[in-house]
């Protein structure tokens with residue numbers, strides 16, 4: 001088995017930032033925007049009655065991060081990956097003012113097996129070396145020298161992942177299957193078990209593996 005260095009985004013990859021953000025803005029400004037209304041990376045487009053400052057304000061409120069919930073199975077799969085012998089690093093483009101509350105109320109609370117030594121704060125994720133990046137933002141995956149797993153989110157649903165060398169994943173069991181496939185690629189030699197084939201097509205998976213050898 002190949003030991004992998006797995007890079008993992010935080011917001012809307014291991015936790016549901018957007019759900020909490022939309023809820024907070026709706027409550028605070030008496031609005032009824034739906035999560036599915038967030039169709040673009042820039043969330044402010046879905047809140048045309050608010051200023052940019054108003055839209056981004058929740059991120060800088062310490063108690064806001066207490067309301068951000070982890071994604072189902074993310075902790076279980078990341079713990080499994082570490083137990084398998086892989087390295088797991090969080091790579092987040094967080095604003096510096098948000099880091100303390102975000103780490104204490106989200107990462108270290110829901111993912112206690114990940115320490116600060118395994119966190120990168122990076123605006124340009126393509127500068128970080130790793131075998132895989134899991135991220136909901138296409139711009140963090142494009143051009144990176146890693147296998148690219150795009151975590152589905154409302155803002156990236158129309159993005160053509162496979163045309164851009166990425167594999168779209170819908171949940172953390174999909175991620176687990178991809179990690180397993182990449183780590184065991186030599187042994188599998190194209191005969192993927194059915195639990196992996198349901199995630200991605202054989203061609204997609206071979207393209208993804210091609211980028212890591």
Ligand SMILES: [Mg+2]
Pocket residue numbers: 009010011012013135136137
């Ligand atoms: Mg993200």
